[in-house]
Amino acid sequence: MKRALLLLVILIVPVFLFAQESDVFRLGFKFGPNFSFGSETPTNPDIYGTKLTAGFSAGGFAELVPIDNLSVEFDIFFTWFNYGVKSSSTQDVTLKYAAMELPLIVKGRLPLGPGVAFLGIGPDFIFLTGKVNLEIGSSTIVLPADQIFHTTLIVTGGYDWAIAQNANISLELRYLRSFSSPSDSADINANRFDVLFGWSADF
Numbered sequence: 396m397k398r399a400l401l402l403l404v405i406l407i408v409p410v411f412l413f414a415q416e417s418d419v420f421r422l423g424f425k426f427g428p429n430f431s432f433g434s435e436t437p438t439n440p441d442i443y444g445t446k447l448t449a450g451f452s453a454g455g456f457a458e459l460v461p462i463d464n465l466s467v468e469f470d471i472f473f474t475w476f477n478y479g480v481k482s483s484s485t486q487d488v489t490l491k492y493a494a495m496e497l498p499l500i501v502k503g504r505l506p507l508g509p510g511v512a513f514l515g516i517g518p519d520f521i522f523l524t525g526k527v528n529l530e531i532g533s534s535t536i537v538l539p540a541d542q543i544f545h546t547t548l549i550v551t552g553g554y555d556w557a558i559a560q561n562a563n564i565s566l567e568l569r570y571l572r573s574f575s576s577p578s579d580s581a582d583i584n585a586n587r588f589d590v591l592f593g594w595s596a597d598f
Contacts, residue, residue, distance in 0.1 A: 423595025448477035
């Protein structure tokens with residue numbers, strides 16, 4: 396948790412410093428379901444397929460818009476993960492855990508109709524906040540959280556609607572790819588899609 400707080404400070408301080416020079420400083424919140432599935436790993440030949448499972452994400456964000464076609468967004472999210480895989484045994488496997496996420500996304504923006512369409516990319520820093528549970532059929536095993544901190548890659552796209560002079564609502568689709576499992580005992584790489592609904596105010 397100390398590492399999470401340190402990274403949080405490192406990311407937040409520049410955001411508020413650069414906010415003084417930005418044409419638009421946006422604060423808001425986002426929430427929505429996430430849909431995840433594990434993927435085969437070279438070191439785990441027992442995994443042969445994927446199983447789609449659902450979780451939930453919610454949190455706040457700050458966004459700087461230094462120029463019309465470019466913005467930088469920083470989020471603080473709390474997310475509940477479920478990663479499912481099919482194994483060579485008759486029982487499916489699901490990896491469940493909760494985490495705090497700190498995404499940092501650079502977005503290209505295109506004014507379109509009553510709002511702005513956007514595409515973005517960036518890293519997502521993930522910190523586990525609880526136990527890692529491995530469900531095998533009807534059994535649950537608590538695993539050691541070997542990867543307390545790990546990163547994923549985010550690719551995102553969506554649309555911001557201007558509903559008032561300084562207020563916006565948004566719809567966003569994110570794809571996240573993790574290259575490591577939170578527990579070495581599970582050895583599952585993860586893929587995730589987030590569908591996020593948001594509200595924000597411009598300052």
